[in-house]
Amino acid sequence: MKITSAEFVKSAFSEKDWPRAPLPEVAFLGRSNVGKSSLINSLLGVKGLARTSSTPGRTQALNFFLINRRFHFVDLPGYGYARVPKSIREEWGEFVTAYLANRERLVLSIHILDSRHDPTQLDVQLSEWLSAHGRPALRVATKADKLSRNELRRNLRRASEVLGAAGEPARLVAYSAVTGAGRDEVWRAISEAVAVSHPPR
Ligand code: GTP
Ligand code: MG
Numbered sequence: 001m002k003i004t005s006a007e008f009v010k011s012a013f014s015e016k017d018w019p020r021a022p023l024p025e026v027a028f029l030g031r032s033n034v035g036k037s038s039l040i041n042s043l044l045g046v047k048g049l050a051r052t053s054s055t056p057g058r059t060q061a062l063n064f065f066l067i068n069r070r071f072h073f074v075d076l077p078g079y080g081y082a083r084v085p086k087s088i089r090e091e092w093g094e095f096v097t098a099y100l101a102n103r104e105r106l107v108l109s110i111h112i113l114d115s116r117h118d119p120t121q122l123d124v125q126l127s128e129w130l131s132a133h134g135r136p137a138l139r140v141a142t143k144a145d146k147l148s149r150n151e152l153r154r155n156l157r158r159a160s161e162v163l164g165a166a167g168e169p170a171r172l173v174a175y176s177a178v179t180g181a182g183r184d185e186v187w188r189a190i191s192e193a194v195a196v197s198h199p200p201r
Contacts, residue, residue, distance in 0.1 A: 001191050004068050006044045011061035019064055024194045025072040025105050030112035032078030035142040035177055040073055042177035050075050071194045079122055108136050108193035115141035115155055119162045127163045138189045145176040
């Protein structure tokens with residue numbers, strides 16, 4: 001997809017802040033520090049639109065970006081960051097869950113994993129939760145540039161077994177925000193999801 005415009009719209013701290021424009025939304029979610037914001041910037045070919053950080057827990061609200069004036073990207077706060085107090089962790093959980101459960105115009109959830117590590121229990125729970133709620137999901141294993149080809153292949157196979165359901169391995173797209181590997185495949189999935197909900201006139 002050709003990107004003609006990408007702009008930050010707003011940070012939402014509660015449901016009343018969600019944008020009213022009836023546009024399809026694509027959400028980016030995953031553990032703290034896996035590279036959600038970096039994936040957004042890499043897909044858009046911009047630096048620094050979504051704020052990234054080597055400090056986990058940087059993204060603390062739902063951040064909405066308007067792409068090509070046609071759909072929204074939503075950068076969600078990461079989960080599973082142990083140093084955040086439990087009360088805040090629970091509040092974040094509720095806040096993100098409310099969005100994922102209730103937002104009708106959410107057409108695709110991009111679940112991001114770190115290709116270096118096995119999926120955590122929270123990753124498995126998220127994966128099961130999305131499918132139980134009938135949410136179309138794309139799983140992306142990022143930071144692929146940090147692994148050798150063999151390590152990557154091995155880790156993808158393991159992750160796809162851990163996240164698979166009913167004996168079916170899950171599909172994972174290997175990605176690198178550094179090299180751009182996987183970009184076309186992720187865009188293909190986004191374009192399809194957005195077109196189905198919002199066909200171009
Ligand atoms: P939170 O918002 O804190 O949950 O983090 P996030 O998931 O948005 O992660 P972010 O994009 O801020 O990236 C975290 C760190 O990983 C940063 O130091 C990034 O530069 C690095 N990073 C992200 N993607 C890649 C990648 O594909 N390759 C490499 N080598 N580093 C990456
Ligand atoms: Mg972030």
